[in-house]
Amino acid sequence: MSNDFCTDLGQCRTKQFMTLLGIGGVVVLAGLYAFFTLEHHGHVLTGMNNQIVWGLPHVFAVFLIVAASGALNVASIGSVFGKPMYKARAPLSGMLALAMLVGGLAILVLDLGRPDRLVVAMTYYNFKSIFAWNMIFYNGFFAIVGLYLLTLMDRRLKLWSKPVGFIAFLWRLSLTTATGSIFGFIVARSGYNSALMAPMFIIMSFAYGLAIFMVVQSSMYRWNGLRLDENVRRRMKNLLAVFVGASLYFTIVFHLTNLYFAKQWDYERFILLDGGMYTFLFWVVQVFLGGIVPIILLFVPRSKDTEAMCFCFLAPSLVILGGLAQMYVTIIGGQAFPMNMFPGHQVSSSFYDGVVGTYAPTVWEWMLGLGGVGIAFVATVVAVRMFKFMPQDDFTELQMRRSTD
Numbered sequence: 001m002s003n004d005f006c007t008d009l010g011q012c013r014t015k016q017f018m019t020l021l022g023i024g025g026v027v028v029l030a031g032l033y034a035f036f037t038l039e040h041h042g043h044v045l046t047g048m049n050n051q052i053v054w055g056l057p058h059v060f061a062v063f064l065i066v067a068a069s070g071a072l073n074v075a076s077i078g079s080v081f082g083k084p085m086y087k088a089r090a091p092l093s094g095m096l097a098l099a100m101l102v103g104g105l106a107i108l109v110l111d112l113g114r115p116d117r118l119v120v121a122m123t124y125y126n127f128k129s130i131f132a133w134n135m136i137f138y139n140g141f142f143a144i145v146g147l148y149l150l151t152l153m154d155r156r157l158k159l160w161s162k163p164v165g166f167i168a169f170l171w172r173l174s175l176t177t178a179t180g181s182i183f184g185f186i187v188a189r190s191g192y193n194s195a196l197m198a199p200m201f202i203i204m205s206f207a208y209g210l211a212i213f214m215v216v217q218s219s220m221y222r223w224n225g226l227r228l229d230e231n232v233r234r235r236m237k238n239l240l241a242v243f244v245g246a247s248l249y250f251t252i253v254f255h256l257t258n259l260y261f262a263k264q265w266d267y268e269r270f271i272l273l274d275g276g277m278y279t280f281l282f283w284v285v286q287v288f289l290g291g292i293v294p295i296i297l298l299f300v301p302r303s304k305d306t307e308a309m310c311f312c313f314l315a316p317s318l319v320i321l322g323g324l325a326q327m328y329v330t331i332i333g334g335q336a337f338p339m340n341m342f343p344g345h346q347v348s349s350s351f352y353d354g355v356v357g358t359y360a361p362t363v364w365e366w367m368l369g370l371g372g373v374g375i376a377f378v379a380t381v382v383a384v385r386m387f388k389f390m391p392q393d394d395f396t397e398l399q400m401r402r403s404t405d
Contacts, residue, residue: 016223017385024378031371034364035110045364051357052335057111059327060369063208064104064376065138065179066201067323069172070209072097072145075152076172079165085232089217090165092389094149096213096380097172101141103376107369130181137175144168153387176202183330190267191334196257200250207243208323211316214240216380218312220390228312237315241298244319248291251326263340270337270356271329278333281325290322332359 038045048055075094078087086093109115122139125132148168151161180201183192214236221228255272258264271278294315336357383389 017381020381021378024374024381027370027374028378030367031107031110031369031374034367034371038364038368045362047360047362047365049357049359051338052332052359054331054335055359056328056332056361056365057107057369057372059324059331060372061104061107061111062179062331063324063327064100064107064372066176066205066327067208067212068097068100068104068141069176069179069202070205070207071100071213072168072172073206073209074213075148075165076169079148079162080169085235089213089391090161091149091152091387092217092220092384092391093213094145094152094168095383095387095389096216097209098142098145098149099376099379099383100212101138102379103372103374105138106375107372110368110371130178130185134175134178134182137171137178140171141175144171173202176205183334188339189334189337190264190340191271191330191337194254194257196250196254200247200254203243203246203250204323204326207240207247207319210236210240210243211319211323214316215313215320217391220384222312224390237298240316240319241295244291244294247326248287251287251291267337271333275333275336278329278336282329282333285325286322286329289318290325291319294318294322335359 046055071093073093074086075090075097077083078085078090078093109118121132121135125135127133144164145168148161148164151157151164177198180198183189184194184197186192218228255268258268271282273279275282297315297318336359338354338356
């Protein structure tokens, strides 16, 4: 087989592959340059301060980690629930999950300032800390999903794909629960302390992961000169709309729950009305562009060519944009609102007690955050080039199953 072919389903142009690899490599190198610069000069070059200690890199990192869990949902639907259409997409789903988790964790490791301290986090566990539990879930995710991919791609291990897939399904739910609990367990922050954080992060992961999966899948089909089957497109479109609607529902419930408690009124007023950039990101980007508009695009009738474009790129891309805005509002907006150190008392000091925190990400934070995205992108491009991750549908089997249903 010539080097100009990467799968048996279509032609893969080497020049385009090298171009994509080059673009991703430049982004990764920019992230590494930002890391070495910050390591040398310190975090004084960032917009982070004593009030806002988690900045833009953490927004990208948490988004990638949450989306990694959600991307695996496609494989879970196929293996655990026995849907053949999704089973054909399980290898691509697992690969994307690993790639995004690598990118997200790379950002966190580089943001430590001393990456060698990761050894301490990997060898010493404080089981009273949710961060220690997350280390276990991240390492376990790599091992379980890697084994799951092996059972999917090796015919000799095919019988093990369903039990291993079920374990991966439970593990990814636990991972996302633990990630959401990082914020839910921080009682000092008005914007974090909520039991709804864990289930909300789970449903958000479904939407973000599926949106990214759909963009990658559509790009692969376009790359190989193929057209995605209409039935596949319709089912995944409906599934994305359900997940986006559920994310909006949990967002509404979260804020209505906060409004029920008088102590949360100031925080809700800050996010919903008086937060400036945070209010704009919440209503315009997260709710409207990332929630309402994608649902409209997915369901409003249109021509087939326009429908394919909306399904393949526009609607999922808006969901991804809205997800990044939601992470920004949740992580940074939750820190910007001042902590109530002494309830029932007014406190003022030279340390800006009771003052809304200010934060503006610098170019170094953008480079570091996008560097993690670049790592996930390069890993995906290389994996798709080297292995057969192209979904291969058996439409005869699908038609037989539909006729018997």
